[in-house]
Amino acid sequence: MKADLSKLLQRKKKQILESWIQHQLVDETLREDLMSNEELREQSEELVNALLKSLSDKVFADADAPELEPVYEILAGISISRARQGFSPKETGLYVFSLKNALQEVLDEEAKDDPQFLYDSIKRINKLMDNLGVLTFETYIKGREEVILRQTDEITEISTPVIRVWDGILALPIIGTLDSARTQVVMENLLQEIVNTGSTIAILDISGVPAVDSLVAQHLIKTVSATRLMGAECIISGIRPEIAQTVVHLGIDLSNIVTKASLASALKYAFGLMKLDVKRIQKDIKS
Amino acid sequence: MKIVLNKDAMLIVKEQDVVPFRNRVKEYAVKIGMSLVNQTKLITAASELVRNMLKYGGGGQTLIEVITQGRDSGIRLTFIDKGPGIKNIADAMKDGFSTGKSLGLGLPGTKRLVNEFDIKSVVGEGTTVTILKWKHG
Numbered sequence A: 001m002k003a004d005l006s007k008l009l010q011r012k013k014k015q016i017l018e019s020w021i022q023h024q025l026v027d028e029t030l031r032e033d034l035m036s037n038e039e040l041r042e043q044s045e046e047l048v049n050a051l052l053k054s055l056s057d058k059v060f061a062d063a064d065a066p067e068l069e070p071v072y073e074i075l076a077g078i079s080i081s082r083a084r085q086g087f088s089p090k091e092t093g094l095y096v097f098s099l100k101n102a103l104q105e106v107l108d109e110e111a112k113d114d115p116q117f118l119y120d121s122i123k124r125i126n127k128l129m130d131n132l133g134v135l136t137f138e139t140y141i142k143g144r145e146e147v148i149l150r151q152t153d154e155i156t157e158i159s160t161p162v163i164r165v166w167d168g169i170l171a172l173p174i175i176g177t178l179d180s181a182r183t184q185v186v187m188e189n190l191l192q193e194i195v196n197t198g199s200t201i202a203i204l205d206i207s208g209v210p211a212v213d214s215l216v217a218q219h220l221i222k223t224v225s226a227t228r229l230m231g232a233e234c235i236i237s238g239i240r241p242e243i244a245q246t247v248v249h250l251g252i253d254l255s256n257i258v259t260k261a262s263l264a265s266a267l268k269y270a271f272g273l274m275k276l277d278v279k280r281i282q283k284d285i286k287s
Numbered sequence B: 001m002k003i004v005l006n007k008d009a010m011l012i013v014k015e016q017d018v019v020p021f022r023n024r025v026k027e028y029a030v031k032i033g034m035s036l037v038n039q040t041k042l043i044t045a046a047s048e049l050v051r052n053m054l055k056y057g058g059g060g061q062t063l064i065e066v067i068t069q070g071r072d073s074g075i076r077l078t079f080i081d082k083g084p085g086i087k088n089i090a091d092a093m094k095d096g097f098s099t100g101k102s103l104g105l106g107l108p109g110t111k112r113l114v115n116e117f118d119i120k121s122v123v124g125e126g127t128t129v130t131i132l133k134w135k136h137g
């Protein structure tokens, strides 16, 4: 009688699952901080169930067989969620490859008297599991890319705070590159805050901007013009010496804009515009 | 005679490539000990040319080279695109000339920021710009 690999594995489901979980538990990369043992067991059981159920000679011969779709789906879900949870690629890869070990161990045990069958079966299992491994990496990367895109959006959001430094004075520290998308966010936040607070002076601090090229300059000029249209004065501060020299050589004309070297000097200038005076209190000297 | 010590290439296809490219240029400038002012000038020039390549040339290839000549060293950058090319280079080099509703300072400004500037363009074939900034230039 010719042994049937799919049936054999299906019969040994419990053993395969136990062996796989054992493999994962003894692995030193097990991330108990990211996932509880119960969760791990549940995930593993779902995948083993789906995989064994789909197995047939046809599936071993054809990695694109529709029977494998549910398996791919579950595995893709697992690797995407692992990517989001912060598992490393190695940890995610070992998860799938330790299943391969578990399958082979069961087979070693069951087919030790039939070397030809054992050899053929190991080859078929290798092929199938390698396909699953490749799929895991592909979806893992996709998961990471989603994380990066989301973070980019978040950074754009949080990196443009508008600060009320004084009654009537707003400050906007800009950190990083001022591209077109960021400028739009900066400008909207600033104009909205001018309305909300009734401020008459806005300070745009560019200490944290690494380079001012003609595009960044154009964005700054636009922001200043929009602020003026709202009836507020706009000061640009934090122009470092090397930036000042570069801007002059580029040929950018900032003569219509009030610029200051530091946020402190911009604030002082703003106080002047508002006819405010900052004074040290003279303490009474007791005789 | 100019000797190339190190060669690096980077493909530019999207706006997100601008900052990594600038950072790479900065790394080389720091490595050869370029002064902060010259670093900033070089990075700003690089930024202008790489943005032109994206906006008008549809992206392209960049080359970063570390150059020595006698006792001086510097960075040479090359920007190659296979875009529509520039019809009239003399116009494009004028302050304030722009077909893209921007400031028109990228090319003439870049020329003022670096020590050597070369532009070649063939309509229908593409544009190549090469700049060089010496460490103490």
Ligand SMILES: Nc1ncnc2c1ncn2[C@@H]1O[C@H](COP(=O)(O)OP(=O)(O)O)[C@@H](O)[C@H]1O
Residues within 6 Å of the ligand: A214, B048, B052, B053, B056, B057, B081, B083, B084, B085, B086, B092, B093, B097, B098, B099, B100, B101, B102, B103, B104, B105, B106, B107, B108, B127
């Ligand atoms: N790589 C390029 N391919 C085609 N045309 C270009 C390229 N670079 C610059 N140009 C042309 O030269 C003009 C001037 O460029 P530039 O001085 O950088 O100003 P701006 O980018 O503000 O238009 C551009 O408006 C464009 O018509």
Ligand SMILES: [Mg+2]
Residues within 6 Å of the ligand: B048, B051, B052, B102, B105, B106, B107
């Ligand atoms: Mg330009």
